[in-house]
Amino acid sequence: MAGIVPPATTAVPADVSHTAHTKHDEKTDYMNLPCPIPYEELHREALMSLKPETFEGLRFDFSKGLNQKFSLSHSVIMGPTEIPSQSAETIKIPTAHYEFGANFIDPNLMLIGRVLTDGRLNARVKGDLTDNLTVKANAQLTNEPHMSHGMFNFDYKGKDFRSQFQMGNGALFGANYIQSVTPHLSLGGEVFWAGQHRKSGIGYAARYETDKMVATGQVANTGIVALSYVQKVSDKVSLATDFMYNYLSRDVTASVGYDYILRQCRLRGKIDSNGCTTSYLEERLNMGLNFILSAEIDHMKKDYKFGFGLTVG
Amino acid sequence: MASRVSLKTKGKGGKGSKGSDEKSAAQCLKEWSTWAMKKAKVATHYGFIPLVIIIGMNSEPKPQLYQLLSPV
Numbered sequence: 001m002a003g004i005v006p007p008a009t010t011a012v013p014a015d016v017s018h019t020a021h022t023k024h025d026e027k028t029d030y031m032n033l034p035c036p037i038p039y040e041e042l043h044r045e046a047l048m049s050l051k052p053e054t055f056e057g058l059r060f061d062f063s064k065g066l067n068q069k070f071s072l073s074h075s076v077i078m079g080p081t082e083i084p085s086q087s088a089e090t091i092k093i094p095t096a097h098y099e100f101g102a103n104f105i106d107p108n109l110m111l112i113g114r115v116l117t118d119g120r121l122n123a124r125v126k127g128d129l130t131d132n133l134t135v136k137a138n139a140q141l142t143n144e145p146h147m148s149h150g151m152f153n154f155d156y157k158g159k160d161f162r163s164q165f166q167m168g169n170g171a172l173f174g175a176n177y178i179q180s181v182t183p184h185l186s187l188g189g190e191v192f193w194a195g196q197h198r199k200s201g202i203g204y205a206a207r208y209e210t211d212k213m214v215a216t217g218q219v220a221n222t223g224i225v226a227l228s229y230v231q232k233v234s235d236k237v238s239l240a241t242d243f244m245y246n247y248l249s250r251d252v253t254a255s256v257g258y259d260y261i262l263r264q265c266r267l268r269g270k271i272d273s274n275g276c277t278t279s280y281l282e283e284r285l286n287m288g289l290n291f292i293l294s295a296e297i298d299h300m301k302k303d304y305k306f307g308f309g310l311t312v313g
Numbered sequence: 314m315a316s317r318v319s320l321k322t323k324g325k326g327g328k329g330s331k332g333s334d335e336k337s338a339a340q341c342l343k344e345w346s347t348w349a350m351k352k353a354k355v356a357t358h359y360g361f362i363p364l365v366i367i368i369g370m371n372s373e374p375k376p377q378l379y380q381l382l383s384p385v
Contacts, residue, residue, distance in 0.1 A: 066376035067373075115362055141354060
């Protein structure tokens with residue numbers, strides 16, 4: 001009995017000192033930093049909240065899984081699509097598409113292909129060559145000459161850094177690197193060279209994240225300064241804000257948005273300094289059946305886009 | 314000016330005769346790589362989705378052929 005009590009009393013102070021010791025270790029263990037997120041996903045949380053995929057018209061998606069890894073998808077999209085015009089007015093042409101897609105998703109290999117009725121193919125390939133080296137390819141191929149794009153990426157993931165080399169058509173080359181500097185802060189940079197347009201650029205990025213918030217900043221010599229801040233107020237609610245400034249063309253855009261992830265639905269909304277408000281609702285009607293409502297109201301350009309859709313599977 | 318013009322035509326004539334006889338290695342490589350990229354683009358455009366379907370149909374557990382077409 002005497003033997004039982006002393007270990008208990010000695011165990012508690014040892015625990016406290018142990019946690020204090022590990023906190024100290026966490027603070028100073030620069031050799032064991034976590035791997036940062038990929039450079040292109042730097043603004044991931046802000047993009048998820050502030051830039052939902054709004055659409056106009058009807059969208060119907062049907063996804064059918066044939067086995068764990070392989071699935072087919074059928075989509076019908078009907079609605080006005082914008083065509084780029086020189087004047088300030090937006091020109092919209094009503095179009096209807098059927099899109100067929102095939103996905104093969106394996107831990108080592110991912111193949112996603114989508115083909116539209118007008119012959120456009122959208123292909124994405126991702127393969128793991130080794131534990132640390134990944135090859136990705138992305139292509140949009142059309143029947144029109146000189147309108148197709150393709151891009152290859154080679155990613156190398158180190159213990160606390162990631163590096164990527166990109167090659168695209170039109171002699172587009174790029175490289176980027178991101179490194180964890182402290183457990184919360186990661187810094188990175190990128191360079192690119194576009195042969196066809198004879199342009200080159202260099203940019204720097206920083207990302208600071210904790211459990212409750214993520215702050216990112218990106219500067220490039222093409223004149224872009226992009227800052228974003230996302231605060232996770234609770235499990236269900238996130239608020240995000242974004243600031244984009246182009247110091248060469250003196251263009252500024254700021255936006256504030258929210259993201260509510262509730263049991264049956266996900267509601268995202270944002271308001272912009274260009275007088276544009278967006279809202280996107282995904283409601284889960286039943287298992288595998290989702291109803292989508294999308295609205296984008298641009299008061300400056302007087303462009304009102306409303307869309308509704310259904311996703312099955 | 315007349316002498317300049319005649320020099321220019323001489324230069325062009327000289328280059329023309331050289332071009333018809335032999336091409337530099339870099340030019341050859343460029344032409345072949347352009348030809349290869351064009352063929353690769355056509356092959357990818359027509360063959361990517363069938364390739365994904367073939368890889369998917371041969372993965373475990375093997376799905377049946379009717380499952381490709383039926384909406385169930």
